[in-house]
Amino acid sequence: METLSERNYLNEPRGWKSWIFTLDHKRIGVMYLIAIMASFLLGGVFAMLIRMELLHFGGKHLMGAQTYNQVFTLHGAIMIFLFIIPSIPAALGNFVLPQMLGAKDVAFPRLNLASFYIYVFGALFAVYSMSTGAVDTGWTFYTPYSTTTNTSVISMTLGVLILGFSSIFTGINFIVTVHKLRLPGMTWYKMPLFVWSLYATAIIQVLATPILGITLILLMLERTFGIGIFDPAMGGDPVLYQHFFWFYSHPAVYIMILPAMGIISELIPVFSRRKIFGYKAIAFSSLAIAFVSFLVWGHHMFVSGQSQYAAMIFSFLTFLVAIPSGIKIFNWLATLYKGSISLAVPMLYSLSFLFLFTIGGLTGMFLGALATDVHLHDTYFVVAHFHYVMMGGTVMAFLGGLHYWWPKIWGRMYSEFWARISAVLVFLGFNITFFTQFILGAKGMPRRYYNYLDQYQPLHAYSTYGSWILALGFIIMAVYLIHSLVKGRRAPDNPWQSLGLEWTNSSPPPPENFTVTPKLTHGPYDYDKIVSGDSTG
Amino acid sequence: MILDTTGSLFLPPGHSTFSGEVDSLFNFILYASAVFLAIVVFGIIFFVLRYRRRPKEGVVTGPTHSTALEIIWSVIPTILVIIVFFWGFRLYLKMSIPPKDALEIKVTGQKWFWTFDYPNGANTLNELVVPVGKPVKLLMSSRDVIHGFYIPDFRIKMDVVPNRYTITWFEAVQTGVFNIFCTQYCGKGHSEMIAKVKVLGEREYNDWLISGTKAGEGMSLEDFGAKLYVSRACVTCHSVDGTANVGPSLKMIFGHQVKLADGSSVSADENYIRESILNPQARIVAGYQSVMPTFQGILNDRELDALIAYIKSLK
Ligand code: HEM
Ligand SMILES: [Cu+2]
Numbered sequence: 001m002e003t004l005s006e007r008n009y010l011n012e013p014r015g016w017k018s019w020i021f022t023l024d025h026k027r028i029g030v031m032y033l034i035a036i037m038a039s040f041l042l043g044g045v046f047a048m049l050i051r052m053e054l055l056h057f058g059g060k061h062l063m064g065a066q067t068y069n070q071v072f073t074l075h076g077a078i079m080i081f082l083f084i085i086p087s088i089p090a091a092l093g094n095f096v097l098p099q100m101l102g103a104k105d106v107a108f109p110r111l112n113l114a115s116f117y118i119y120v121f122g123a124l125f126a127v128y129s130m131s132t133g134a135v136d137t138g139w140t141f142y143t144p145y146s147t148t149t150n151t152s153v154i155s156m157t158l159g160v161l162i163l164g165f166s167s168i169f170t171g172i173n174f175i176v177t178v179h180k181l182r183l184p185g186m187t188w189y190k191m192p193l194f195v196w197s198l199y200a201t202a203i204i205q206v207l208a209t210p211i212l213g214i215t216l217i218l219l220m221l222e223r224t225f226g227i228g229i230f231d232p233a234m235g236g237d238p239v240l241y242q243h244f245f246w247f248y249s250h251p252a253v254y255i256m257i258l259p260a261m262g263i264i265s266e267l268i269p270v271f272s273r274r275k276i277f278g279y280k281a282i283a284f285s286s287l288a289i290a291f292v293s294f295l296v297w298g299h300h301m302f303v304s305g306q307s308q309y310a311a312m313i314f315s316f317l318t319f320l321v322a323i324p325s326g327i328k329i330f331n332w333l334a335t336l337y338k339g340s341i342s343l344a345v346p347m348l349y350s351l352s353f354l355f356l357f358t359i360g361g362l363t364g365m366f367l368g369a370l371a372t373d374v375h376l377h378d379t380y381f382v383v384a385h386f387h388y389v390m391m392g393g394t395v396m397a398f399l400g401g402l403h404y405w406w407p408k409i410w411g412r413m414y415s416e417f418w419a420r421i422s423a424v425l426v427f428l429g430f431n432i433t434f435f436t437q438f439i440l441g442a443k444g445m446p447r448r449y450y451n452y453l454d455q456y457q458p459l460h461a462y463s464t465y466g467s468w469i470l471a472l473g474f475i476i477m478a479v480y481l482i483h484s485l486v487k488g489r490r491a492p493d494n495p496w497q498s499l500g501l502e503w504t505n506s507s508p509p510p511p512e513n514f515t516v517t518p519k520l521t522h523g524p525y526d527y528d529k530i531v532s533g534d535s536t537g
Numbered sequence: 538m539i540l541d542t543t544g545s546l547f548l549p550p551g552h553s554t555f556s557g558e559v560d561s562l563f564n565f566i567l568y569a570s571a572v573f574l575a576i577v578v579f580g581i582i583f584f585v586l587r588y589r590r591r592p593k594e595g596v597v598t599g600p601t602h603s604t605a606l607e608i609i610w611s612v613i614p615t616i617l618v619i620i621v622f623f624w625g626f627r628l629y630l631k632m633s634i635p636p637k638d639a640l641e642i643k644v645t646g647q648k649w650f651w652t653f654d655y656p657n658g659a660n661t662l663n664e665l666v667v668p669v670g671k672p673v674k675l676l677m678s679s680r681d682v683i684h685g686f687y688i689p690d691f692r693i694k695m696d697v698v699p700n701r702y703t704i705t706w707f708e709a710v711q712t713g714v715f716n717i718f719c720t721q722y723c724g725k726g727h728s729e730m731i732a733k734v735k736v737l738g739e740r741e742y743n744d745w746l747i748s749g750t751k752a753g754e755g756m757s758l759e760d761f762g763a764k765l766y767v768s769r770a771c772v773t774c775h776s777v778d779g780t781a782n783v784g785p786s787l788k789m790i791f792g793h794q795v796k797l798a799d800g801s802s803v804s805a806d807e808n809y810i811r812e813s814i815l816n817p818q819a820r821i822v823a824g825y826q827s828v829m830p831t832f833q834g835i836l837n838d839r840e841l842d843a844l845i846a847y848i849k850s851l852k
Contacts, residue, residue, distance in 0.1 A: 340597045
């Protein structure tokens with residue numbers, strides 16, 4: 001086993017205190033990475049429990065109805081608030097953003113550390129809620145159910161409220177960093193697309209998250225003091241909560257997906273060794289999506305009794321925001337054309353992303369169209385749709401990014417062989433698990449059901465078998481990644497011959513990121529100008 | 538078995554006047570999506586095979602933009618999307634505005650059952666009875682949390698909200714029995730909130746309406762009570778064999794002392810049972826939550842008598 005002898009951010013300074021009080025964005029990124037992976041594991045265990053329960057094989061139940069309701073609520077809430085929202089920006093973004101800009105750190109290192117601890121604190125609250133009678137409302141906390149159930153709604157929503165602050169602080173930090181700390185000569189159009197997407201995401205985080213905070217505070221007040229704002233008995237409006245909630249949570253979907261698109265825009269050029277197709281279109285469509293995402297929240301409420309006029313406007317705007325996403329898919333595809341394509345593991349995840357996200361996006365059409373949404377709303381079709389977007393989209397991109405930057409983060413290579421096996425299992429398992437759910441939903445199976453009619457049993461069974469393949473893929477991944485940390489081959493500085501600035505330093509990078517100030521000699525995707533192979537160290 | 542014997546690969550069979558139109562739109566989007574997906578999949582596979590990286594490759598260059606292409610792949614999806622939007626919206630208008638002459642039935646959602654009130658005063662629980670070939674307008678509201686009223690075979694769904702009326706309508710084209718699901722999560726019994734819609738021929742429907750208002754005639758009070766115990770959904774929360782459920786079992790309570798949550802106890806006589814049905818929050822049995830809904834306005838006096846007679850018989 002080779003050792004990492006030279007000075008890098010992992011071994012200097014030393015001692016556990018230097019970690020927990022660190023102001024280094026790379027260490028904070030790594031701590032976030034560990035925290036969100038733990039959340040993903042927890043959420044994943046709940047997912048497997050849900051699927052086991054729904055197997056209903058021979059009419060058998062694994063748990064009671066109440067427990068099931070708590071389990072799917074925890075699964076959803078953990079996956080959304082603890083895992084997917086912070087995953088790419090706070091973990092990978094924190095690690096690479098300053099390096100991609102040629103900066104030494106983010107603009108406010110102390111705020112960065114604070115946002116990590118706020119995250120941990122919020123997460124602990126949410127996890128604590130499990131021990132006090134876990135919430136059973138679904139992760140959306142709809143009123144009046146959430147104001148009347150006797151489970152611990154308050155500690156969970158308080159946790160989510162706290163997590164929101166963490167998200168806002170990260171957003172502010174990124175915006176200022178992008179504006180102020182770019183390397184001299186790095187104009188906006190020379191910025192990597194991942195940075196563009198993090199920037200667009202940060203704008204949504206800063207503008208939308210406070211609305212969630214206010215909504216949750218109103219919910220807590222309603223629960224404790226009965227102020228009546230959502231309570232029909234006191235003249236309040238139960239549906240008002242849904243407006244507030246989705247006014248945050250729809251843009252939040254883009255907090256989840258924009259950074260994923262950013263990663264894909266990095267990976268496809270590197271592994272095709274091609275300049276990205278339509279750089280400006282991709283950059284501006286990120287901003288456009290961020291903007292329009294604020295205007296479509298009502299499409300979650302087509303059957304809530306809102307007026308037909310409102311439904312029409314929201315349906316129209318929803319289709320508008322779909323177009324830039326569709327265009328991006330063509331841009332990525334066109335980047336493959338005449339490339340020099342390597343099927344390394346990050347690229348496998350990028351191609352999975354292209355396929356799964358396309359399905360996720362296309363099935364959004366069924367839900368955006370009013371007449372078909374009436375039939376599909378609140379069925380498993382929706383469950384399948386958002387898993388294709390969030391898991392097939394964001395999680396695949398996250399995994400692609402994780403494998404891509406893994407050598408930079410740890411200075412170690414993972415086993416390419418096992419990584420490929422795992423990627424194939426994850427891809428297959430995912431499709432078996434969730435494609436069946438489109439059919440289930442279209443056939444009328446409602447979501448959040450503990451029990452269901454026998455006619456749906458076979459499809460539920462396929463879905464559950466798929467989830468076992470998926471879980472096996474993740475277990476293998478955990479094994480080879482952890483193995484790489486102890487026994488992995490020493491990573492070269494730039495194993496992928498990437499042109500990104502973060503690859504010009506050593507692996508792992510020194511504490512100050514760059515020992516000599518980097519010089520910008522080319523754009524991030526100028527593979528056509530640089531003869532490949534000679535940039536490797 | 539993936540496929541039902543009826544219906545398409547994706548959709549259940551359709552039995553309302555607009556189910557066919559909804560299915561056409563669904564299929565249109567499905568085919569358009571399939572074409573789009575095929576382009577992406579074929580593109581990926583073709584490019585990956587054709588442009589696999591070879592060792593010692595030099596500079597690769599390809600187009601980094603192409604105005605013509607970019608216009609094509611922006612404009613075609615835009616046109617498609619506009620078609621889908623208008624189609625969906627026009628059909629939705631039709632699905633949400635009931636015809637003037639529609640038969641009006643009142644639907645009440647409540648944890649965890651549905652009540653249906655008919656114009657002539659008849660009412661049913663968890664079974665909606667309608668005539669075939671006549672538009673039916675549902676005027677819906679909830680007594681507690683938000684529920685969702687969904688009949689997959691008719692392609693209709695609408696949330697049922699407390700303190701507000703929401704409306705949906707349908708016209709069944711065929712007699713038969715179809716499922717009604719609750720689609721808005723409403724707690725522990727959410728997935729049990731399954732009801733049926735029974736579509737009868739015009740004549741049978743009218744006969745049913747008449748007998749519906751005279752339900753229980755010619756039956757002993759006890760037998761009628763046993764029927765109501767099921768049809769009024771008491772069975773969802775109370776067993777008759779002594780096992781505790783959401784609510785206490787009804788077996789052997791009559792004439793016995795019942796321990797209440799406030800520590801006192803009460804003798805279960807006719808008045809106690811009547812009060813428990815009409816005003817359930819008044820006295821809560823120890824060890825249970827006060828979740829039982831009131832049946833005030835749902836059960837008439839004869840029905841109350843019948844239920845009491847039935848409970849008396851549960852020795
Ligand atoms: C191992 C993979 C996963 C499996 C097998 C799985 C399975 C499920 C199932 C069966 C449900 C319940 C659906 C219902 O009854 O309505 C569900 C809900 C949900 N899942 Fe997953 N899931 C997985 C991963 C994820 C990931 C990665 C995310 C997001 C990052 C996610 C987010 C959600 C959300 C938000 C809900 C909704 C919860 C609710 O209805 O309140 N899931 N999932
Ligand atoms: Cu319900």
